[in-house]
Amino acid sequence: MQAVGKNKTREEKRKEKLDIILRNASKAFMEKGYYKTSLDDIAQMQNVTKPTLYYYIKNKEDILVKCEEEACLRINGLLDEIILINGNGFQKLYQFVQGYINIVTDDIIRCHVRHRGQMEEESLKLKSIQNHKDIEARVREIIRIGIEDGSIRECNATILAILLFDSLNGISSWYKSDGQVKSDELTEEVLALVTHGVIGD
Amino acid sequence: MQAVGKNKTREEKRKEKLDIILRNASKAFMEKGYYKTSLDDIAQMQNVTKPTLYYYIKNKEDILVKCEEEACLRINGLLDEIILINGNGFQKLYQFVQGYINIVTDDIIRCHVRHRGQMEEESLKLKSIQNHKDIEARVREIIRIGIEDGSIRECNATILAILLFDSLNGISSWYKSDGQVKSDELTEEVLALVTHGVIGD
DNA sequence: TATATATGTTACTGAATAGTAACATATTAT
DNA sequence: ATAATATGTTACTATTCAGTAACATATATA
Incomplete structure (x- = not known):
């Protein structure tokens, strides 16, 4: 309203x-x-x-489609920027995580994250799955760059990309801008976890 | 059938x-x-x-409730075992991740993970949310033990627990026992990521 | 065997709601 | 001003589906 x-x-x-x-x-x-x-x-x-x-x-489902279009625009826009900046693979991935957390707390993006791939019309469903695959492939590519330049440790880029998206997308379902967890601290903790894991010194 | x-x-x-x-x-x-x-x-x-x-x-929604009961039994059972084993906080967390991946690929658990907190009847919804909060609290406690004994680095245990669950629960929506990713490799990669993060040597 | 209870069926109702047809008014451009 | 188009409404249809009533059969136990 x-x-x-x-x-x-x-x-x-x-x-x-x-x-x-x-x-x-x-x-x-x-x-x-x-x-x-x-x-x-x-x-x-x-x-x-x-x-x-x-x-x-067009119909109820079209709302999901339009949310997805918006989401893909923003996420791919972020990836476009990140490819251009100079820095090694790790630095690019770091920037991506930072940018994605910012994007994923917007209502339209949250809606997309929760409903992607769940359209009833088969062609829309397939398109939605493909959209996400494409984005995941771009992140995987960043991870490979990092592995090659040594800034990211040897690992299965596919699994890493999926796990990363799962935890980042998860944020969209619990994060409230007026909640306990502050955006800055969240970003900081996520970056620290992704970077160093949980192991003590 | x-x-x-x-x-x-x-x-x-x-x-x-x-x-x-x-x-x-x-x-x-x-x-x-x-x-x-x-x-x-x-x-x-x-x-x-x-x-x-x-x-x-009792009704359609009761299917979700019964899946949840089953899931809570298994997850809390795992946590009960882990509390008893000797080992530092990190080792307990490590065991939890291992056990949880095993649990979360079962159909009933996957169903629970995807639908928890989404019941229509308010009291069931609240109970479901509480169930998950309780489990999350137990994992948070393990993380705290690890931070105190130095086996887990200083971090926000709340955020860490949430991010961990998001990526582990995410597995339930994409993992197929007959798919490309083998269960052993998945567990190995998740443990490596959780332990050391992505940073190169 | 008799009887209570567990397990199952057919046939229905009642409510919700996506989508549409037909009609009404506001706005813009010529 | 006026035609064309954009924006909106009321009133309806058609479908899906959770849940139930009434009835039928199988099974275990006294």
């Missing part, structure tokens, strides 16, 4: 309204779950009726 | 049939999702009709 600004073109307003729908839907999906959230619920959150939603989305 | 053995008491048969229901339901929930799996689907998997299920379960 956020006001839409004035002095905008029709297309800008449209984009804003779609964004509000996605944010509200994401919040509801995270709190009550996808199937327990009706389109009427979502419509009510922005004081419109259900058929109005259909002017902005 | 597994046969129920003969020469058993009524109660044993009952337990076996309940177990089959839980296993089949778990498989279906993991493949198609909880809401896309109907009780008719589950009933069909063991060649009975839906009302028959109600002789073994």
Whole structure:
């Protein structure tokens, strides 16, 4: 229930309204779950009726698809930046973890993380799985760079990438910006754990 | 669709049939999702009709509850063993990771991991969340023991426990016993990552 | 064997809700 | 101003599915 600004073109307003729908839907999906959230619920959150939603989305599932598009844009954007910076593989991975934690606490991204690969329509499901595979492959590549330049220890890059994503994505389901754990400390602890593990000196 | 053995008491048969229901339901929930799996689907998997299920379960949600009970028994059992073994905190944590990976690849446990805290009935939901909190607290305690005896480096035990569970629980959603990643290698890589992190020598 | 109880079936109901058709109003561009 | 299009509403349909009532059969035990 956020006001839409004035002095905008029709297309800008449209984009804003779609964004509000996605944010509200994401919040509801995270709190009550996808199937327990009706389109009427979502419509009510922005004081419109259900058929109005259909002017902005194709169907309920399309909300998940649009959240995914947004998420992929941001994650791939981060990876694009990281490939360009100079530094060894470890430094790139370090930057990725930092950036990803920042991204993964946004409602739309959280919604994507929780629902990716769970679309009912088979083609959408496959696309969603592929999207994640592509991103995982890019992180794996960073890990390989690190192994080659010696900044990351010899390990199975595939398993490492998966485990890393599991713990980072997990953050999206428990982290609350107003909760006990502060964002800075979280990032610091994650980086320390990923870097050095748990072993004492 | 597994046969129920003969020469058993009524109660044993009952337990076996309940177990089959839980296993089949778990498989279906993991493949198609909880809401896309109907009780008719589950009933069909063991060649009975839906009302028959109600002789073994209270309602659909009760399947999740029973999976959770089973999971808590096994996880707490593991923790009970680990507390007793002698060894420092790190060694206990190491054993826990090893044991947990073994547990978390069972269908019923996977189902629990994916659905915990998502019950519709509020009291069940709260209980489920509490169950996990209790287990997390026990792992946190192990971490504290390790920090005190110097075998685990100074860190935020709360965050570490959460991150650890996220990556371990994540395994439950992608690991397939017939897939590429072998169980031994997985355990080895997870232990190495948790122990030493990613940093090169 | 008789009887209680456990296990199962067929056939139904009641509620939720995604999606749509038909209609109404506001806004923009010509 | 006016036509075209964007944005919205009310009222409905069609489907899915959890849960139940009423009835039938198998099994164990007294």
